[in-house]
Amino acid sequence: MSTLIPAKTSSGQQVFILKEGSSETKGRDAQKNNIFAAKLIAEIVKSSLGPRGMDKMLVDSMGDVTITNDGATILKEIDVQHPAAKMVVEISKTTDNEVGDGTTSAVVLAGALLENAEELINKDVHPTTIVDGYLKAEDKALEILKEIAVKVKPEDRRTLEQVAETSMQTKLVSDLGKELASVVVEGLSLVAEKNEDGTSKVDIDNVKVEKKAGGSSSDTKLIKGIILDKEVVHPGMPKRIEAAKIALVLSPLEIEKTEFSAEIRINTPSQMKGFLDQENAMLSSMVEKIEASGANVVICQKGIDDVAQSLLAKKGILAVRRAKESDMTRLSKATGARTVTNLDDLSSRDLGFAKLVEERKIEQDKWVFIEGCKNPKAVTILVRGGSQRVVDEAERSLHDAIMVVKDVLEEPAIVAGGGAPEAEVASRLREYAAKLPGREQLAVLKFADSLESIPLTLAENAGMDIIDVQVELRAKHSQGKTWYGVNARSGKVGDMMEEKVIEPLAVKEEIIRAASEATSMVLRVDDILASGKSAAPAGPPPGGMGGMGGMGM
Numbered sequence: 001m002s003t004l005i006p007a008k009t010s011s012g013q014q015v016f017i018l019k020e021g022s023s024e025t026k027g028r029d030a031q032k033n034n035i036f037a038a039k040l041i042a043e044i045v046k047s048s049l050g051p052r053g054m055d056k057m058l059v060d061s062m063g064d065v066t067i068t069n070d071g072a073t074i075l076k077e078i079d080v081q082h083p084a085a086k087m088v089v090e091i092s093k094t095t096d097n098e099v100g101d102g103t104t105s106a107v108v109l110a111g112a113l114l115e116n117a118e119e120l121i122n123k124d125v126h127p128t129t130i131v132d133g134y135l136k137a138e139d140k141a142l143e144i145l146k147e148i149a150v151k152v153k154p155e156d157r158r159t160l161e162q163v164a165e166t167s168m169q170t171k172l173v174s175d176l177g178k179e180l181a182s183v184v185v186e187g188l189s190l191v192a193e194k195n196e197d198g199t200s201k202v203d204i205d206n207v208k209v210e211k212k213a214g215g216s217s218s219d220t221k222l223i224k225g226i227i228l229d230k231e232v233v234h235p236g237m238p239k240r241i242e243a244a245k246i247a248l249v250l251s252p253l254e255i256e257k258t259e260f261s262a263e264i265r266i267n268t269p270s271q272m273k274g275f276l277d278q279e280n281a282m283l284s285s286m287v288e289k290i291e292a293s294g295a296n297v298v299i300c301q302k303g304i305d306d307v308a309q310s311l312l313a314k315k316g317i318l319a320v321r322r323a324k325e326s327d328m329t330r331l332s333k334a335t336g337a338r339t340v341t342n343l344d345d346l347s348s349r350d351l352g353f354a355k356l357v358e359e360r361k362i363e364q365d366k367w368v369f370i371e372g373c374k375n376p377k378a379v380t381i382l383v384r385g386g387s388q389r390v391v392d393e394a395e396r397s398l399h400d401a402i403m404v405v406k407d408v409l410e411e412p413a414i415v416a417g418g419g420a421p422e423a424e425v426a427s428r429l430r431e432y433a434a435k436l437p438g439r440e441q442l443a444v445l446k447f448a449d450s451l452e453s454i455p456l457t458l459a460e461n462a463g464m465d466i467i468d469v470q471v472e473l474r475a476k477h478s479q480g481k482t483w484y485g486v487n488a489r490s491g492k493v494g495d496m497m498e499e500k501v502i503e504p505l506a507v508k509e510e511i512i513r514a515a516s517e518a519t520s521m522v523l524r525v526d527d528i529l530a531s532g533k534s535a536a537p538a539g540p541p542p543g544g545m546g547g548m549g550g551m552g553m
């Protein structure tokens, strides 16, 4: 920061070290301010939690509309300015990157933790004590989660599908969940690489989601290969090649223009012909090199000259030009082809293999499908749906589903959903708290209360009576009914494991970790120094939040 703290000299003279327009908020005011802003963020996403959660319609500064129910997406789209609010937005991003799901829950939990911390601060419990208590509670909570989690076998497709279904149930495409779940599980099982200890490693880059509005959502399917959103370059080329031998070329199949502008003076028609002949000879030699390698499909990252196109067409070779760099990499991984820059180096050993390469018409566009790849470790999910918004939201749900299946493949343990694990951990934390001396006990109890905010929010969004739910949940969990949670569909408290509403252990762990971390960060701040906006020469209103600009929504 460019500002410094104002001070008084020993003789009592005030020294201004802050730039004009800067402001400082200290102590309890600063804490209140931060907690308030962070809580507001949680309020925004709260109503979208769970299968009965509402969607948000977000309009950006360009007027583009997004309709979503995904916590991370909502927070990405809104333009938050307050620094403490930003910290909370950050956790939805980290959760999204780490485990892919649970972004709303993390923010809701952080909001509850802060709200409960505020109550303690009002009772003169020092924030450091709260932070310490929360840390103890976090450790214990993670320990309890591990204890109650159920180990699963990664080969158990049905369980993986149920995990995917649970994550998609809460989204727009909820009725489609079952079909999409099997697409996701099949795709990821192909891509997963087994470790010796039974877990797997999944590289998400090998699962590409392509979307195209049109058709019906149930047309969404798994392609065991790659789709290029390009067409075959020349009408005379074959549109379908079985047992494809694929060359991946990074250099242009064109005569490259000189870097500097050159002038060629041609005086006679024969000179002209000689010049063109030479060009054609060069192109023809390129095509011959491709043919000599045995390739019947060429994917080129750069352009292909018209003459080269028709020569390739004559030889029955299918060609695609200007493929994306990322697609070239994936094609290389999937088909086993080695990319070549210099055609002189191209040999049969560099070629990749696919059972079928075919141009297909998808709505108005022609796309090239490369299927049945030799190395099936790269797959594509083609998302279809009635409108752009539907496919956009389907894509977001698929992202969550792909990530939760990956989570379980990498850490094969699950818990039930519907707030059951949160209620169980809360109940056990209360027992744990009773054994703690001092004020930290209070913080641990508040942590337990905060965890209950997850089942209670699910209940609230499902239109259930939250007091009844709270009482019933506490009773069940004290009787050792670990998986009792809120069944948002039936509107009752029930055994969520039996309902097959299940989630990865990894997601629940990450929610608790991310929310506690953000909470501690916010609570530790007792001084906000904000430099004035450079555009606004006038100082901030006295005691106000200068450059913090409030919430920009």
Ligand code: ADP
Pocket: 048, 049, 050, 051, 053, 069, 070, 071, 072, 101, 102, 103, 104, 105, 106, 166, 167, 169, 170, 416, 417, 418, 419, 454, 458, 486, 487, 488, 489, 501, 503
């Ligand atoms: P997040 O961004 O946190 O994943 P979601 O809107 O996806 O938010 O909601 C996730 C929560 O919904 C989880 O706690 C999950 O257990 C719960 N959930 C999913 N399906 C059901 C269901 N049928 N009944 C009750 N809760 C459910």
Ligand code: MG
Pocket: 101, 102, 103, 167, 170, 400
């Ligand atoms: Mg979710």
